[in-house]
Amino acid sequence: MMYDLIIKGGNVVFIEGVKKADIGITDGKIAAIAEVLEADSLQTIDAEGQYVMPxxxxxxxxxxxxxxxxxxxxxxxxxxxxxxxxxxxxxxxxxxxxxxxxxxxxxxxxxxxxxxxxxxxxxxxxxxxxxxxxxxxxxxxxxxxxxxxxxxxxxxxxxxxxxxxxxxxxxxxxxxxxxxxxxxxxxxxxxxxxxxxxxxxxxxxxxxxxxxxxxxxxxxxxxxxxxxxxxxxxxxxxxxxxxxxxxxxxxxxxxxxxxxxxxxxxxxxxxxxxxxxxxxxxxxxxxxxxxxxxxxxxxxxxxxxxxxxxxxxxxxxxxxxxxxxxxxxxxxxxxxxxxxxxxxxxxxxxxxxxxxxxxxxxxxxxxxxxxxxxFHLSAKGEIAISKDADIILLDPNQSYVVKKEDLYYRHQHSPYIGRKINCRVTKTLVRGNVVFDVNQGIVGDPIGKLVTYKQKLECAAF
Known part of the structure; x- marks a missing residue:
């Protein structure tokens, strides 16, 4: 099977715990999860040694x-x-x-x-x-x-x-x-x-x-x-x-x-x-x-x-x-x-x-x-088949110091400037599209979509 993207070899965080797995993504959705995906893809991300989380x-x-x-x-x-x-x-x-x-x-x-x-x-x-x-x-x-x-x-x-x-x-x-x-x-x-x-x-x-x-x-x-x-x-x-x-x-x-x-x-x-x-x-x-x-x-x-x-x-x-x-x-x-x-x-x-x-x-x-x-964002929030491929990679072995010049805010002030953090987000994907890479910075054009909720009394108690 051909996927748009495969994230390979990461420590995938599921609701029940962490397992090493590959994730196949098609049309912005999680299409497959397996210990090893023997398939072709247009793009592959190596996640070895990193946590792969929603x-x-x-x-x-x-x-x-x-x-x-x-x-x-x-x-x-x-x-x-x-x-x-x-x-x-x-x-x-x-x-x-x-x-x-x-x-x-x-x-x-x-x-x-x-x-x-x-x-x-x-x-x-x-x-x-x-x-x-x-x-x-x-x-x-x-x-x-x-x-x-x-x-x-x-x-x-x-x-x-x-x-x-x-x-x-x-x-x-x-x-x-x-x-x-x-x-x-x-x-x-x-x-x-x-x-x-x-x-x-x-x-x-x-x-x-x-x-x-x-x-x-x-x-x-x-x-x-x-x-x-x-x-x-x-x-x-x-x-x-x-x-x-x-x-x-x-x-x-x-x-x-x-x-x-x-x-x-x-x-x-x-x-x-x-x-x-x-x-x-x-x-x-x-x-x-x-x-x-x-x-x-x-x-x-x-x-x-x-x-x-x-x-x-x-x-x-x-x-x-x-x-x-x-x-x-x-x-x-x-x-x-x-x-x-x-x-x-x-x-x-x-x-x-x-x-x-x-x-x-x-x-x-x-x-x-x-x-x-x-908050009724039912397509999001977990690594599971058919959910939006909203995924981040986090390296628990990479540390860095928060610097003013690395902040994307309109005004680059924060109480965390100068603080050492002992892990790092290395990639952010929204519906299967890389929007941030630790080496490249922000990637591509804005792709965010509005999510609405209009159904009265649809959801059970939390």
């Missing part, structure tokens, strides 16, 4: 086009994602202008994205106080999930994103339950964090440590509990984004055990940068929820090792460098968001698999399989 599905990415393309656009953002081993992503409804909060803004987003993405993509719809009557039309246009903020966010700019109040959260959950959609939540108590920030600033406490202290774990846990209660009463499916504390993980785990349809994610920066390191690195490491101290970070690692984290995502939230500066050295004034999606896979593989003995199969569940199931 590409990461990053379900938490902020591409700021249209409206704030100067922060990050589809082209630069997806180059970075591809170089980091991500083959699909879900774009958040902010920080573009207009925010993705109604049919017209989503259609504009779709149109703007055409021909610019190097990897496949899907879109979130937003839930804000003014768009409860727009949720149905966003669903009709194929968003894969909805997103809201319980913490304060947004600006005075028309059509920017804003946080929900309790009425909007409750009524929004009722409507999304009817539509069969999931709501992803940034969970922090806005009253607590806003008032604590005011007090810090009033008293001249403006350092990184002061910023962290203004967003305590209690604010995250309280918001998680409130959202879970609303979801229990409405029947809404929930997903908690960028969880930063072990206590919040346990609250969510308890809700799962009691039968609620809920999942959670966390991000590399919560596992690799502490509050103390934040003070040394500076504003490029500011995010919300904030980074935690070493003791809390170790507790979060334990929850990951115990299998209580469903997904790893980047929360790639880029901005121009001037937004990461403050003339008065006021950490509260600088933009809160980490530019980091190019180092999702290698950084966490190094830290989780190589250093802490998390199984490669469990790692792949967090970066690929679980996101594909939860």
């Amino acid at each position: 590409g990461m599905i990053d379900t938490h990415v902020h591409i700021c086009e249209p409206g704030r393309t100067v922060w990050e656009g589809f082209e630069t953002g997806t180059k970075a994602l591809a170089a980091g081993g991500t083959t699909s992503y879900v774009d958040m409804p902010l920080n573009a202008l207009p925010a993705t909060i109604n049919r017209n803004s989503l259609l504009l987003k779709k149109e703007t994205a055409i021909g610019k993405n190097y990897i496949d993509y899907a879109f979130y719809g937003g839930l804000i106080p003014s768009n409860l009557d727009k949720l149905t039309e966003l669903s009709e246009e194929g968003v894969v999930a909805f997103k809201c903020f319980m913490s304060s966010c947004g600006s005075d700019i028309p059509e920017d994103f804003t946080n929900v109040d309790d009425y909007t959260l409750y009524m929004g959950m009722k409507k999304l339950a009817e539509l069969g959609h999931m709501l992803s939540i940034h969970a922090e108590n806005a009253i607590v964090t806003d008032r604590m920030a005011e007090e810090m600033i009033k008293n001249g406490k403006l350092t990184a440590a002061d910023y962290v202290a203004s967003r305590p774990i209690i604010a995250e846990v309280d918001a998680v509990k409130r959202a879970l209660y609303f979801a229990e009463k409405t029947g809404c499916k929930l997903h908690f984004v960028h969880i930063s504390s072990a206590e919040a993980v346990e609250v969510i785990e308890q809700a799962k055990q009691e039968g609620q349809d809920v999942t959670l994610e966390s991000c590399p920066h919560y596992f690799t940068i502490t509050t103390e390191e934040f003070e040394k690195i500076g504003p490029v490491a500011k995010c919300s929820p904030p980074l935690r101290d070493k003791e809390e970070q170790e507790k979060l690692w334990q929850k990951l090792i115990e299998g209580k984290l469903d997904m790893l995502t980047s929360d790639h939230s880029p901005c121009p460098p001037e937004m990461k500066k403050s003339a008065s050295n006021n950490m509260f004034e600088v933009w809160g968001g980490v530019t980091g999606c190019q180092n999702n896979v290698d950084l966490m593989f190094d830290e989780a698999v190589l250093k802490r003995n998390v199984s490669v199969a469990d790692f792949v569940r967090m970066i690929s399989y679980n996101p594909s199931k939860r």
Whole structure:
């Protein structure tokens, strides 16, 4: 049989474990898997000594086009994602202008994205106080999930994103339950964090440590509990984004055990940068929820090792460098968001698999399989016959140091610059097409396709 491509001799990561195998690819799909494929192909990739894994599905990415393309656009953002081993992503409804909060803004987003993405993509719809009557039309246009903020966010700019109040959260959950959609939540108590920030600033406490202290774990846990209660009463499916504390993980785990349809994610920066390191690195490491101290970070690692984290995502939230500066050295004034999606896979593989003995199969569940199931990306997420050939090669014996000049972001700043990573993504394939090669860089033109979800109540609970 003739294949378009055969990936030969790699350590292939399946859901059940790792086996050495060849993979045959035809028309962008995985067509054959065997210990040895005795067949012809137009192209062969030698994967000897490398892991062959499904590409990461990053379900938490902020591409700021249209409206704030100067922060990050589809082209630069997806180059970075591809170089980091991500083959699909879900774009958040902010920080573009207009925010993705109604049919017209989503259609504009779709149109703007055409021909610019190097990897496949899907879109979130937003839930804000003014768009409860727009949720149905966003669903009709194929968003894969909805997103809201319980913490304060947004600006005075028309059509920017804003946080929900309790009425909007409750009524929004009722409507999304009817539509069969999931709501992803940034969970922090806005009253607590806003008032604590005011007090810090009033008293001249403006350092990184002061910023962290203004967003305590209690604010995250309280918001998680409130959202879970609303979801229990409405029947809404929930997903908690960028969880930063072990206590919040346990609250969510308890809700799962009691039968609620809920999942959670966390991000590399919560596992690799502490509050103390934040003070040394500076504003490029500011995010919300904030980074935690070493003791809390170790507790979060334990929850990951115990299998209580469903997904790893980047929360790639880029901005121009001037937004990461403050003339008065006021950490509260600088933009809160980490530019980091190019180092999702290698950084966490190094830290989780190589250093802490998390199984490669469990790692792949967090970066690929679980996101594909939860976000209805049914053609993706695993190495299996008929699935999209979204595949990455990772060399566990190749180390490198993250350098500014190697980053594909529109603005080349990252808290990981200067960090040594003890493995490396060497190839990224999207539907059988090589889009990144460690020696060649980005390969070819943008080939990313939009993935939509339009079938009400199609999928069972996670």
